[in-house]
Amino acid sequence: MKRSRLLPAVTWIYVVWSLLPVLIAIRFAFNEGRSRTTGQGFSLRWFWTDPTLSVRNDPTLASALEHSLVLAGLSMVIAVPLGTALALGLQRWRGRGSGVSNVLMLLPLVTPELVFAVGLFLLFTSAFGFIGLGTTAQVIGHVTFSLSWVVLIVRGRLVMIGRDVEEAAADLGAPPWHVLRRVLLPLLGPALAASLLTVFALSIDDFVVAQYMASGADTTTVPMRIYASARAAPTPALNALVTIMLVLSLAALALAWVLGRGRPVEPRA
Amino acid sequence: MSTRIALRTAALGYLGVLVLVPLAMILYRTFEDGLVAFFQSVTTPAAISAISLSLTIVAIVVPLNVVFGLVTALALARGNFPGKGILQAVVDLPFAVSPVIVGVALILFWGNDGWLGGALPVIFSLPGMVLATVFVTLPFVVREVEPVLREIGTEQEEAASTLGASRWQTFWRITLPAIKVGVFYGVVLTVARSLGEFGALTVVAGGVAGESQTLTLLVHARYIDDHNTFGAYAASTVLMGLALVTLVLMALLERRREA
Numbered sequence: 001m002k003r004s005r006l007l008p009a010v011t012w013i014y015v016v017w018s019l020l021p022v023l024i025a026i027r028f029a030f031n032e033g034r035s036r037t038t039g040q041g042f043s044l045r046w047f048w049t050d051p052t053l054s055v056r057n058d059p060t061l062a063s064a065l066e067h068s069l070v071l072a073g074l075s076m077v078i079a080v081p082l083g084t085a086l087a088l089g090l091q092r093w094r095g096r097g098s099g100v101s102n103v104l105m106l107l108p109l110v111t112p113e114l115v116f117a118v119g120l121f122l123l124f125t126s127a128f129g130f131i132g133l134g135t136t137a138q139v140i141g142h143v144t145f146s147l148s149w150v151v152l153i154v155r156g157r158l159v160m161i162g163r164d165v166e167e168a169a170a171d172l173g174a175p176p177w178h179v180l181r182r183v184l185l186p187l188l189g190p191a192l193a194a195s196l197l198t199v200f201a202l203s204i205d206d207f208v209v210a211q212y213m214a215s216g217a218d219t220t221t222v223p224m225r226i227y228a229s230a231r232a233a234p235t236p237a238l239n240a241l242v243t244i245m246l247v248l249s250l251a252a253l254a255l256a257w258v259l260g261r262g263r264p265v266e267p268r269a
Numbered sequence: 270m271s272t273r274i275a276l277r278t279a280a281l282g283y284l285g286v287l288v289l290v291p292l293a294m295i296l297y298r299t300f301e302d303g304l305v306a307f308f309q310s311v312t313t314p315a316a317i318s319a320i321s322l323s324l325t326i327v328a329i330v331v332p333l334n335v336v337f338g339l340v341t342a343l344a345l346a347r348g349n350f351p352g353k354g355i356l357q358a359v360v361d362l363p364f365a366v367s368p369v370i371v372g373v374a375l376i377l378f379w380g381n382d383g384w385l386g387g388a389l390p391v392i393f394s395l396p397g398m399v400l401a402t403v404f405v406t407l408p409f410v411v412r413e414v415e416p417v418l419r420e421i422g423t424e425q426e427e428a429a430s431t432l433g434a435s436r437w438q439t440f441w442r443i444t445l446p447a448i449k450v451g452v453f454y455g456v457v458l459t460v461a462r463s464l465g466e467f468g469a470l471t472v473v474a475g476g477v478a479g480e481s482q483t484l485t486l487l488v489h490a491r492y493i494d495d496h497n498t499f500g501a502y503a504a505s506t507v508l509m510g511l512a513l514v515t516l517v518l519m520a521l522l523e524r525r526r527e528a
Contacts, residue, residue: 007344008356014337015359018404021378022366028377036377037384082280089277101277103516104284110512110519111292112465114485115505118492119291127294144287147280176273205367207468223369223468230373230472239377242370250365 026246029239036236046240055240063218064225065244071135071210071221072203075142079199080192082143083150088184090151091158108148116145117212124213134215141209146202150195157191190259197256201249292509298502310503315478319487320507325395326483327463330402334459335452338410342448345411346418363407371404372472393475398483401469406462410455417451418444454522461515464508484508 029047033040043049048056055061090101108116124137131137161184169183170176185192207223214220220228222245229238299307310316344350345357363371378384379391379400391397425447429439445452467485475481482490484504492501 005350007340008348008350008353011337011341011344011356012352014341015356015407018407019359019362021374021384022370024384025370025374025377037382037386082283085276086280086284089273089275089280091273101281104281104288106516106519107288107292108284110461110516111288112467112485112508112512114465114467114488115295115509115512116288116291118488118501118505119295120287122294122298123287123291127290140287144284147284201365205365207367207369223367226367226373227369227472230369230376238373242373245367245370246365249367250362253361253365 022246025239026243028236029243031236031239034235036234036239046236047244050237053235053237055237055244058237060217060220061225061237061241064220064222065241067135067218067220068204068222071138071142072200074139075146075203076196076199078139079143079146079150080195083147083195084154084188084192086147087151087154087158088180091155105148105151108145113145113206113208117141117208120144120209121212132215133213134219137213137215138210138219138221141213142199142203142206145206145209146199149198149202153195153198154188154191157188161187194256194259197252197259201252201256204245204252205249295502295505295509298499299506302499306499307503307506310500311507313500315482316487316500316504318479319482319484319504322395322398322482323464323484326398326402327460329399330406330463331456331459333403334406334410335456337407338414338455339452341411342414342418343444346415347423360411361408363404366404368401368405368466368468369472371401371469375400375404375469375473392473394481397473398470398481401473402463402466405466405469406459409458409462410452413451413455413458414448417448421447450522450525454519457515457518457522461512464511 027039028036030042030044031040032043032045046054048054051057055065086105090105120137120141121133124131124133131140165183165187166179169179174182204221205223206221207227210219210221211224211227214224222241226238226241226245311320341356341360345353345360375397376383376392379389379397381392383392389396391400425443426439429443430436434442465485466483467489470483470486471489474483474486478487478490484507488501488504488508491497491504
């Protein structure tokens with residue numbers, strides 16, 4: 001079996017080569033000294049202990065982390081119910097208008113995120129000027145681009161559940177609202193949890209939409225902070241922040257995968 | 270039934286207002302001065318260079334990802350080797366990494382003050398942009414092809430090799446035709462993502478107009494730096510047009526897959 005050795009070897013080399021820069025960035029997050037290119041022992045200085053420059057003690061880094069988490073939290077709370085509603089509403093809808101709504105739902109998945117950001121910027125500075133830029137606009141942006149993922153995940157689960165239980169409940173006299181609350185929603189549990197985590201990961205990783213919707217220093221997210229300091233003179237605290245982000249979104253996607261029994265979701269194109 | 274219609278209306282209303290209206294506004298601004306103005310704006314030297322750079326990146330990234338995707342999918346679906354479970358998980362890793370982080374990691378590695386001490390001129394030039402794009406699109410082909418490989422099984426391949434076909438012949442004549450649609454779907458996703466990528470590129474690309482500026486970077490530069498909003502809308506429309514082509518291709522493939 002020649003192939004069974006060669007193919008995995010090629011794959012491993014390619015994957016490791018691709019991931020190497022990220023792994024090295026993580027390594028220097030734990031550096032004792034200031035260098036981001038030479039190993040200088042191991043410490044948590046840049047995460048926790050440095051009195052002014054660590055992620056915990058540098059107010060700009062800490063507030064960016066806080067703002068990212070706030071945005072992700074709000075996006076989860078809004079996008080998941082809304083996406084679930086859309087999935088339920090679209091389920092087994094074959095009549096007029098179903099094609100249009102399917103396209104409408106897929107549109108955010110193929111729209112380049114920059115075009116989306118420019119469009120929203122235009123919207124919030126003209127027609128919807130009363131909303132303006134800032135946290136609200138950022139949340140609306142994140143909700144909108146993660147909504148389609150929620151619909152995809154919940155819909156997949158709805159197909160698996162099938163119609164039987166729903167009909168049985170209705171036959172036994174349950175009003176529609178009860179069917180939804182007592183039968184469908186509990187069965188959808190894993191899909192809802194997977195959706196929450198996916199929205200979290202999408203929101204926390206986003207750079208473009210958050211950047212375009214931002215209104216100032218207090219609306220800076222972690223990716224924006226990382227971008228801003230990457231070209232300045234960064235310390236390993238930047239690497240530490242990168243590491244925290246990676247751990248958060250990896251954990252969210254891994255959990256989503258386990259719960260949803262699907263595969264992790266790709267960020268928007 | 271009425272609950273369902275209410276849910277449908279509310280959710281579609283949201284999407285309509287926040288997806289369709291902004292896109293329609295961009296379209297309106299693009300064409301409000303007529304087709305000639307649009308055409309002139311997307312054929313300036315900087316715009317043509319940006320479009321061709323974006324297409325060049327796609328032309329390099331797609332073959333790389335197809336080869337890697339096929340090799341990896343075959344290894345995962347057919348091979349049996351130590352560490353397969355880890356590889357399975359690691360292949361998806363790029364999905365979990367924020368594009369900005371990809372860019373920053375590349376700078377820390379290849380940049381002038383980076384780990385390699387700037388030994389190779391990668392950052393701020395084409396190789397850096399290709400590396401960033403390859404990273405963010407890495408899993409697409411693998412993830413489309415691997416399930417198909419599992420589904421078709423190994424019977425036909427075994428039959429072919431029993432009848433004396435070499436590995437290479439088996440792959441070209443039996444395996445590849447069976448996974449063709451999956452490969453194509455992966456390629457479409459890769460192209461869409463490559464054209465639309467901004468976060469990772471904005472970190473590693475020089476962004477010099479006419480040289481190291483892709484279509485997305487052109488939109489951003491015109492919008493934010495040059496205050497040439499009309500030019501930005503026109504370039505966005507080109508990007509959106511490419512994305513819509515992708516959507517149509519995906520829909521057509523979906524139909525073939527179900528058939």
